[in-house]
Amino acid sequence: MQEFWKEAVKITRALWYEEVQTCAFCGGVGDLVCPACTTGYLHPELGRCRRCGKLILKEKASCLDCEAGKGPKHLDLVTAWGHYSGGLREFIQKVKFEAQPRRLMEIARPFANWAISQLPAVDGVVAVPMHASRLAERGFNQAEVLASVIHWELGLPIIEGVERIKPTPSQIKLTRHDRLHNLKDAFAVREPRSLTGRSVWIVDDVTTTGATLDAVAGALSGSGVKTIYGLCLAAGIEKKTCAFGYLAL
Ligand SMILES: [Zn+2]
Ligand SMILES: [Zn+2]
Secondary structure (H helix, E strand, O other): OHHHHHHHHHHHHHHHOOOOOEOOOOOOEOOOOOHHHHHHHHOOOOEEOOOOOOEEOOOOOOOHHHHOOOOOOOOOEEEEEEEOOHHHHHHHHHHHHOOOHHHHHOOHHHHHHHHHHHOOOOOEEEEOOOOHHHHHHHOOOHHHHHHHHHHHHHOOOEOOOEEEOOOOOOOOOOOHHHHHHHHOOOEEEOOHHHHOOOEEEEEEEEEOOOHHHHHHHHHHHOOOOOEEEEEEEEEOEEEEEEOOEEEEO
16 A cells, blocks of 8 residues: 555656756746846847957957957957856856756756857867866766767767877966966877868857967867868856956956
8 A cells, every 4th residue: 555655646746747948047937048147148139249259248259358468369250158257256166166067957948049040060170188187087078078969969079189298277366477388389189180171169168258269279270171160058248347448258
C-alpha cells in the first residue's frame, strides 16, 4: 500500500511539474533575459565600436580610444552582446570563479542569435586560449565553452590549434601599455598552414581594450587567416557624461 502511494505522489508530481523560465541574470520568473536586464545590461539601443566592441552611441562607428588609434589592429569587426556590469557581470563571474560553466548553456540561444545578427558567417570559431597552468587551476576555459555554444547553436566548426604559450598575469589591473607588453608573443598557432585563407570569429567572455582579442588575431593573421571578427559576451561602455565629452567605463 505504501508503494502505491509513493507511485501516486510521483505521478501527481509529474503531472503538475512545470518548468519555470527564469532570467539568467536576475533570476526573475518570465523570460530567459527579462526586459529589465535586457535594458540594463544588453543595451539594444546602443551601437558597438567596430574596432573594439565597446558599447557606444548608435550613430558612432568607433569609440574615442579607437578613433585615437589605440584600438585593435588585426580584427575586421568586433561585437559584444552586453555591458560588463550588474547582472551580466555577476553571471560571468559565477561562470568563471564559482565553476559554473554550464550556465553558459542558459544564454546560448539569445547570445548566438545576437552574434549571427552582427557578424558575417565564417569558416569557424576560435576560442581565446588559456595557458595550461591557468586551465589546470580553473578546470575549464570559459571561452572554449562559449565557442561550443556557438558551434551547437549555429553549426560553425570549432577551429583548434591556437595556444597560449606564455602564462600571462590577469589583465584587469594593468595599464594599456602593460597589457600590450603582457600579451606580446603570448599566442602561437600550431599548424598555420591549415588556417590559410580562412575566416573566423574569435570568442571570449569579456573584452575591455580589445588587447587580448588583438593578440590572438595577430597570431592568426600571421598564419594566413584572411578575415577575423571578435565576439564577446560583454564589453565596456562609453557614456556621454556631459555636453562636452564621453567617459569610457
Ligand atoms: Zn533579469
Ligand atoms: Zn573602440
